[in-house]
Every structure is written in structure tokens, then in C-alpha cells.
Amino acid sequence: MRADPTLPHHRLPSADLDELSCGEGGPATVDLLLAAERSRRLLLLRMLDDATDLGPAWDLLSAVQRRAPEVVDELLMYPQTGMWLATALRRLRGSEPQDDPPLWVVLGHVSSLAAAAALRAELDFSIEIPMRHGRVPLPTLGCAELPATEPWTTATVRGEGGRAVVVAPGAEVAVPTPPDAPAPGWHPLRRLTLGPANHRLELALDDVDPYRTYPRPTEPRPLSEDATEQWRRLLERAWAVLLDEQPRTAEAMRRGLLSLTPGPARERFRPRSVTAGDAFGGIESSEPDDHVQLAVTLIHEFQHTKLGGLLHLTPLLTPDTTEAPELWYAPWRDDPRPLDGLMQGIYAFVGIARFWRTHRLASGAATPLAHFEFALWRAHVTTALRQVHRHERLTPVGAQLLDRLYALCTRWLDEPVPDAPLALARMCAADHATRWRSHHLRPPEPAVRETTRAWLSGAASPPRSLAATPEVATDDSARWLDTLAVLTRHRLTGEDTEKAAATVTAALRADALLAAGEAEAAQEAYLSHLLTTPDHPTAWSGLAQSLALTGTSPTAAHFLRHHPERARAVFRSLTTATGTPPDPIDLATWLAT
Structure with a gap:
């Protein structure tokens, strides 16, 4: 009997696809998306190794893999690692602007990953890694800060017995043990634990990884202690709202929401948030007006995360063969959007409409503003869906998704809302x-x-x-x-x-x-x-x-x-x-x- 030469591949069972098609998706569905994302990142890492010589970093990662594979897995699945992999490959192919940082700094980030992995696995090592404007990030751990006379140079990280120092000419920073506490020259990656013991959300509040901002990297900007505490309070209250009002979504977030990049506050009622398909599990958000706005942001961006994971498994649209892409009205945007962008928005704002539908009926939340938000977003999403839910470019999966979302939103239109809002x-x-x-x-x-x-x-x-x-x-x-x-x-x-x-x-x-x-x-x-x-x-x-x-x-x-x-x-x-x-x-x- 001949062996089947077909390589194994990821499948999304019909029950999980049904959940995602309705804008939902529980913990088991998110686990399937995460498993597929892990395979994708391994492939991207192999492509990068094939395209360039990763040298000592590859050897050090391999040593960690042999000793503590769970450490490599966690680093691999960290959202910013996915963003870096995609950025590095695009830079190598010339499909991304060839400006700052230099290509060697982008590719050298693999050495930062290897150093962080080796330190966590308590290996003895020494490796040279990029220094960015005096800062040396160690992904999932934190960032060292040293004097620098050049914007782009290198530092050496040495580890022995689970302790490490970051060394540059004329300066040295000791990484504290454990590395989650501030120390001279060291900014830790803060990890928050939110909610009760049986429903905890563990989330990195990432202000130091250069690939924490989407779609372009930015240099580390550590938060003050007061700002960190403010974010902690807001996240605690937002998480309590989600656990109470959206428990199934909250349980899924516990699996698939891994990091939040904090940004400065914006104009009231005009927050900014973003995710990237390459950074599954990561969210970038401006400081919110209040905890309810933050809960809405988490819902919004987690919807993008789930759809991005689905798109890594199956297309929702056939290729556009026209000379100029069709552009559509997206009620949440100022600009016309191509069809794929409109579908992303539809999926995200269905989640927002669902949030307000529940929140407006919660104890103490039945305010005119909550009713207004539900009525506004159900109208906006339905308007967008009416344009495209039978579009000829939809694949069978894409057609199923939009048909079910359209049926859901049209049912919501029949739900009563007080006359004034x-x-x-x-x-x-x-x-x-x-x-x-x-x-x-x-x-x-x-x-x-x-x-x-x-x-x-x-x-x-x-x-x-x-x-x-x-x-x-x-x-x-x-x-x-x-x-x-x-x-x-x-x-x-x-x-x-x-x-x-x-x-x-x-x-x-x-x-x-x-x-x-x-x-x-x-x-x-x-x-x-x-x-x-x-x-x-x-x-x-x-x-x-x-x-x-x-x-x-x-x-x-x-x-x-x-x-x-x-x-x-x-x-x-x-x-x-x-x-x-x-x-x-x-x-x-x-x-x-």
C-alpha cells in the first residue's frame, strides 16, 4: 500500500465556519485559527531562512528549540513576530519602502528573538543584535536603553545561568531577574492579568517592541508608571463588561487576544485602533475615552483578527481581473473602499452592533447613547451589506458569510429602539x-x-x-x-x-x-x-x-x-x-x- 504523498493541511470544520460566518467564533474555533497561524509563521520563517543567511541567530533558536520548544512556540506566536516576518520578507522582495530602518536592522531582529528565547530558556550565549536609537528590544521581555551616537548600530547580549547583560561601547545594562520589573536602563514588557481566576485574560501591554505598531514599525516608547496604571484600570473595567455581557466572545479572546499596543488619546468619540493580518492576536489602540469605548475597541479589532485568520485558510473573493478595482461606500470610513476592505469593515462592525445590542439592555447601561449606537451601527452595516452581499466575486465561503451577516442585521432592524435616539x-x-x-x-x-x-x-x-x-x-x-x-x-x-x-x-x-x-x-x-x-x-x-x-x-x-x-x-x-x-x-x- 502506497503512502499518501499529500501533505497534511489545516481544515476548518463546518460548525466552526458557521460560527465565523455569523460574526462569532468560540474558543475552539480560535484554537483552530491559532494552529493554522502557527504553521503559517513556520513557513514564513523557513522562507526567510531560504532567502538570507540567518547565521548565529538560527543556530541559537535551534538550540532553544531542542531545550525548551514551548519558548520558541510562544515567541513565534507573539503578534509582533508575525508582523516582523511579513515585513522582512516584503523588504527583501522590494514590495515595501526601503527607508528606515535599514534592511540589516530589519533582518537582524531575528537575533533579538534568538537572544530573548535563549535568556528565557536559561542557555549560555552571546549574540550581536541591532540597537535602534539607543534602544535594544528583547521581544516578549522588554527593552534595554543605552547611550548611542548613531541611530542604527549594534549591541551584544550575553547570557549565563539565566542572567543577561546588554553591552554597547562604554555602557552595560543588566537585565533584571525576573525581567518583568523596571531597573536602571531596562524597560520591562508589562504583562497584565485581568479578571477573576477562572476567566482571566493575560495580555501584554506592549510599548517597546518595534513591530507592535501596524502596518509600519516604530521605535520603542515606554509608558510612564501612571499611564500604565491608567491602562490597567481601563482594561480591568472593559474586561468586566465583556465577561458580563459577551461571555462567549470573552472566552474566545482569552485564547486569541495576546497583546495591546497603547497609543496616545485622541479627540473624544474618535478613537483610533488597528490590527494587521500578519499580527494575529495583536491590537493597537489609542487611549480610550472610557472603559466602554475600550470594550468596543477590543470587540472591533478581535473581529478583524478572526477574519484575518479565516483569510489565511480560504479566500472570500475571487481575484479582481478589472483594470481599476470597484470602490464602495463604507459608512465607517471617509474614503471609498475596495471590496476586500469593505468586507473587513462589515465583519468588524457587525461585532460592534452586536455589542451595543447587548450593552443597551444591560443593567445601568440603557442610556440614550447606547440605544443610539445600536441603531446607528445596525443601519450602517446593513447599508454596506446591501451593496455587496450577492457580489459576483464572492467565493462560496464569502457568499455564505455575507448572506448570514445580512440575515442577522436585517433581523436587528426590527428590534425596537426608543424614538428619540x-x-x-x-x-x-x-x-x-x-x-x-x-x-x-x-x-x-x-x-x-x-x-x-x-x-x-x-x-x-x-x-x-x-x-x-x-x-x-x-x-x-x-x-x-x-x-x-x-x-x-x-x-x-x-x-x-x-x-x-x-x-x-x-x-x-x-x-x-x-x-x-x-x-x-x-x-x-x-x-x-x-x-x-x-x-x-x-x-x-x-x-x-x-x-x-x-x-x-x-x-x-x-x-x-x-x-x-x-x-x-x-x-x-x-x-x-x-x-x-x-x-x-x-x-x-x-x-x-
């Missing part, structure tokens, strides 16, 4: 879509010119040519399209929106009035803004929403909500032709005929 969520959802259209859709130029002539000649209605499908043309100036939603959050937390507008980037006074419910004043403010700034794209959206609320001109309101790009283009053309802008409401009413 529901109305605000609908207004903000419509406003974001209208702002996006104003920026990124372009009516045909000949049609705009023809329409301009028709208006100036007193025609009863615009030419049909203006109704042609507009072109999606990315406007790089499109920023802060979530402004009305941000101001609405300020309102729902009891703040004066006009005062808050001073802290909200890109907010107009008219936006603050609209968020406060002062529709008539907002309408006048938007009209005034358009007449003094004729090319302002997002004021058209605010005018549409305020007109809908005041009932001043239902025809103009409907037209501007659905076709602001036509009004903007013709308005701009008329202003250029005559030197005087027309009345925006009169123009929109005429364009709607």
Missing part, C-alpha cells in the same frame, strides 16, 4: 452617506455644463443627462465625515453641542445646531455657509437633513439626501459662470423636477 441615528446615518456622496461622486462634466445652460436659459427642468450614473472619484480632502454623529454623542451625554463643536475637528456651527435639534437655525446657517463658501461639500448634507426636519422643502430635502453631488457640481458651475451663487434650495428643487 432612533431618529438621531437615522439622521446621522443619512448624513454620513450624503457627505460621502458629495465628496466622492462626480456627475459627467458634459451633463453639468448642459444643466448649467438649461438653468441660465430658464428651462423648466434639468436635462436627463445629469441623471447618468456618477463616477466614483476618491477625494483625498474628505475627512471627518462622522462629524454630526460625534456632535450627537456629545449631546446624548448631556453636553452643549455648540460648546462641544469647538473641540470637534471640522465641525461647523450649523452642524452643532443640527445636532442640538435646532433645525431652523441650522438650515439658515448651512445656507449662509454655502453662499459664502460655494465649494464646501459637506454643507449640502447638513442642508438636506435640516430641510427634512423643518419641512421647508420636502422636494429639495429628498433630492439633496440622494443626489448631493449633482447639486454641488451644478451650484459650483453656476457660481463660476455668473459670479453669484444661486439659491441652494431653489436649485435643488429645480434639479428634482
